[in-house]
Amino acid sequence: MQQKVDKILKGLESGQITPEEAYSYIYENEKYKDTDKSENNKDIAIIGFACRFPDAESSDKLWLNIIKGSAAIKNIPEDRWKLDEELKKRGVKPFASMCRYGGFIDGVDLFDANFFEITEEEAVAMDPQHRLLLEAVMEGIEYSGYSREGLWGSRTGIFIGARGGDYKQGFDNNYQNARAALTGTLGNFNSARISNFFNFKGPSLVFDTACSSSLVSTHYACKSILNHECDMAVAGGVHLCINADTFISLNLMPRSLASNGVSYTFDKRADGFVPGEGVGVVILKSLTKAVEDGDTVYAVIKGSAVNNDGNTIGVTTPDLDAQQEVVEMALKAASVDAATISYIEAHGTGTMIGDPIEIRAIDKAFKKYTDNKSFCALGTVKPNIGHLDTAAGIASIIKVVLSLYNKKIPPTLNIEMPNPRINFVDSPFYPAAYLSDWNPVGGVRRAGISSFGFGGTNCHMILEEAPAQVKSTEEFEDRKEQLFLLSAKSQEALKKLAENYSVYLSKNTQLKLGDICFTAGTSRTSFKNRLAVLCSSTSELSQKLGSMEVLTGDGLAASHKVAFMFTGQGAQYSGMALELYENQPIF
Template sequence: MKKVAQEDYLPLLRSSLSTIKKLKVELEKKKSNTEPIAVIGMGCRFPGGCNDPEKFWEFLNEGHDGVIEVPEDRGSIRDLYDPDPNATGKIYLKEAGFLQEKVSEFDSRFFGISPREAIEMDPQQRLLLEVSWEALERAGISANEIKGTQTGVFIGTIGSEYALLPRANKNTNPYTLTGSMSNIASGRISYILGVHGPSISIDTACSSSLVSVHLACESLQRGESSLALAGGVNLMLAPDGFLSLCELNALAKDGRCKTFDASGDGYGRGEGCGVVVLKRLSDALRDKDPVLAVIKGSGVNQDGPGSGLTVPNGKAQKELITKTLDVANVPPDDISYLEAHGTGTALGDPIEFQALTEVFGKDRKAENPLIIGSVKSNIGHLEAAAGMASLIKSILCLQNKTIPPNLHLDTVNPRIHLDKIPAKIPTESIPWETEGKQKNLGISSFGFSGTNAHVIMSEPPETLNTNNYLQSSFERPLHVLTLSAKDEDALSELIIKYKDYLDNKSLEKLENICFTANVGRTHFSHRT
């Protein structure tokens, strides 16, 4: 037998090693592209006086309605009210989900913005700055800590109604464009924080903010971003949107979303802002971040041609939810709660429910009903921020192991058959029980433009600490609580907030509160 020289094996060996390396790279790439994303912080401004997640949960759990009469500072909307839906150039409703506080109030100097520029800034940009900063603080991340990093910013926003309002010297002010353009909504956040990741404003109508979550997750999974802010904002400042929607007869006459109810006669508008802080789960675990929830998968698609430009497509909704379940590797029967788009329209609700029936109604047993709800029944349809309101509500449901009531449900729409899934729409708070299995949920957000988004999310593993504060690993006999602000008035307000929190929240350990305030907050010149 002919002997083979050792050197003859070397090319084969090198080729094999090269192949193994390529396979390893491909496996790592595939793993990173499907890595779960941790939600590590969140902030919000929603109707009903919900200026933080704790107030929002209390509001939801107690079944409150955030729809109110048009505030006095929105005179251009109030003055056009006429109950006659056929009246031309009039608004046939006088209630919607408005924020309770005045949106004109803004501490511009905190963000290094001159009063002159602040006047020209759309209040949507102002809200986004405030809520993004709060979301980072609640994640235990100092703004100084992320300066210069690949932090991405993804914001859902639909234009600027503020730009439609008459203002003195509007056409000659140098800040008019930057104050009203959608691209600045995300760009200004990145600029103020000094970060270098992708900065994108997204407008897909009603699905904008959930699409922003999807894009943020993809950016993290690709390694394009190391941290991401995803959010959405919507303010109703001018009458134009109301007038056009009234002409379409798209709005409910009482200004409320009567989700899945037989009386659904259109949707009720709402406003607000929500922002979440996202990170790859492995990085969040490494950095000992507070993991509030885990995004297992997300997806986006389009209705395409159908019955009309703004008419929802049930087939597209079904395909999107099915594909997102596959991405998340979660079978339909393991989804126990579905936060529906649920606008309360006579056309859209039955189409959405039929798609849910086709996805979740195959093998589901009666003892495992799909619980369905929609935050729109509480605060109205926040349009560009609607998906963010749904996401934050869903995180709070996971944290509190409770599903809050769905409002305005007296008689289920006769075209909706709950028993076909089977499904349940709670009208009072119910405990969320899954018999020891991990809690998984789905969130739908469907756009007026035809762009649909869906997210699959779960509670974090029980071994993780899910508190909203960084944890101190040291035991000390005494603790220092460091509070600071940019002026004395702001410092006084901060002290009052901490006092109220310490008076009302007894579950959190004092050492964790102090540790977070000391190392997870930006420190300013006025301190105590």
């Protein structure tokens, strides 16, 4: 413990960590120093993530939209379906309060089949949900600092919230594409394709609990890590509105969809949710292993729980007692006091009855721990991007991870007049209507996430900010010059990748050049089209990548060893290769 305190003090002196972070780090160590070691090993680290949500092709864009208070809801794109024509086919008459809006993502028909070693024939027959998941997992793994080659054959598990889609392409009249069409539409292939492409040997599972699917999938991913079934896990979910069937069915259910395309969660005007679509994944590892491996930890999953409503007055009717119970179970699993939770990412569908039941349930759970009022912010991402069905839970997780990482509580849209059925005044909660700093409670920032399935499967999860990651002040300074490497499967892709790096680096000049070059050179898959940049600063690297002032060429078909040769016959001198010796472990 004393060594850890000394390290923290050094970090404070050098300015690497703030006093607030130091307090948080010490507080958590003090809290758990007398507990059994196995208790500490229950924590799961989120070491990477990736997403595509409405008007947010990346997590950076999602965060920007959320803190700006932007909504990505729009009319149904004509390239999906024309609602009036679909209604006519089904003999349904349109009505004035029918919802004609949603949160849609662009380019769902685009896919680089060659990149994922899939034939054109098979790609055409693949459900776009499968394609989106492959892309998201690839991005998430690289974001976490790993590559396909580095994880090849590893005990990595895949846990996906999804269902068999409505995609019907692939079958011709003679059923010549039967195999491709079958594997392209079956729900289990949402995960099976990923395991196959990356040669992952851990569990490969798909969960369909409707709206709670991707939070439930993350819950069981954590359990699988803790049960040593896998060393690392990818958890997430996907949902696409490929045809009009579900959309029309929801419209025909009274008080389900918002007629004007606006979700008024927790507000007096609440009259339903807005459908949405998207894909998201998180990369998970035990916190102990993540710290040992030097991974960047973005947030920590402290614990979670799953249950079901059981028998209610209707199979789709939510049950207050069951929702209360799942929150209490999650708090117990996480070994935390509800009084230390300062934000709740609610299921928050924006229905007049559903929202009050949810808040009443969590209110009753919290009051078993504390009588404090209005200390915990309440929000939801659904007014920004819509209700993503099987991907709703992962959208909530990624939002909370970004909030913890940036130490901000973002605004929830459209809260002007609180729902009269919700008693905020006498509860621990207040609606997060404005962007604010996230101040720690008890020395730590913690959040709860709720997701309730259409059919009664409930899940609640407790997240906490990442522990202070103190770097040793005795580390060697970066070399005067660094070698930055990138590769792609085509020159066009390489140019686009270089442009993306250039823009990112221009906005993040505080990043260490050595870290950037190391990660780009070791955590990305190596492809034939390559570039190399010799640089001495992030600004120089950004400028060279932006103007493509780089050395490019084709990579060798086979890998070769590199040898260093030093001449003899008196050519040596005092201090020769000193910089290599001081900075490179291999020397």
